[in-house]
Amino acid sequence: MSDTDPDRRVRHETWMRRALAVAASEGSSVPGSGSLDVPVGAVVYGPDGDELAFGRNERELTGDPAAHAEIVALRRAALRLGGWRLDACTLVVTLEPCTMCAGALVLARVSTLVFGAWEPKTGAVGSLWDVVRDARLNHRTEVYAGVLKDECAALVREFFTPQRHPPRRPPTPPGSPSI
Numbered sequence: 001m002s003d004t005d006p007d008r009r010v011r012h013e014t015w016m017r018r019a020l021a022v023a024a025s026e027g028s029s030v031p032g033s034g035s036l037d038v039p040v041g042a043v044v045y046g047p048d049g050d051e052l053a054f055g056r057n058e059r060e061l062t063g064d065p066a067a068h069a070e071i072v073a074l075r076r077a078a079l080r081l082g083g084w085r086l087d088a089c090t091l092v093v094t095l096e097p098c099t100m101c102a103g104a105l106v107l108a109r110v111s112t113l114v115f116g117a118w119e120p121k122t123g124a125v126g127s128l129w130d131v132v133r134d135a136r137l138n139h140r141t142e143v144y145a146g147v148l149k150d151e152c153a154a155l156v157r158e159f160f161t162p163q164r165h166p167p168r169r170p171p172t173p174p175g176s177p178s179i
């Protein structure tokens with residue numbers, strides 16, 4: 001899980017900063033923006049490192065229970081590539097994926113997952129389950145965890161700080177997103 005290749009680590013951090021920017025982008029969950037969506041951002045990079053697609057958590061915005069950042073980004077990337085197979089692609093996301101998103105990563109054959117903060121309540125890439133590396137599945141994803149984890153966690157923590165969202169705070173304790 002720890003990355004000893006300095007070039008790769010720098011690349012992953014650069015990509016994670018992009019995912020953080022997506023998470024905090026206009027219309028999502030920036031404090032004061034009026035959105036109830038937890039700020040999570042995801043970006044899909046192609047085999048050559050080009051950005052294919054991005055997505056942010058839009059569950060509240062769209063009313064779609066599957067509109068997690070990873071799903072939004074994977075769907076857009078598949079549309080752009082013209083097919084569902086995203087092998088040799090990398091998905092970068094600010095928060096440890098849930099079971100749905102981890103399952104989607106496997107089904108899309110995503111080769112590499114880079115995520116930021118751990119999500120001990122719902123995480124399915126090592127916290128509660130490890131869906132993407134389950135030996136019973138016919139595809140396993142390479143995982144790099146904890147990239148810029150403090151910044152990624154801070155973004156979510158700020159969202160759940162009561163004074164930032166006094167009238168519309170979701171009924172979840174601080175630091176405990178349930179997406």
Ligand SMILES: [Zn+2]
Nearest residue numbers: 068097098101
């Ligand atoms: Zn998810």
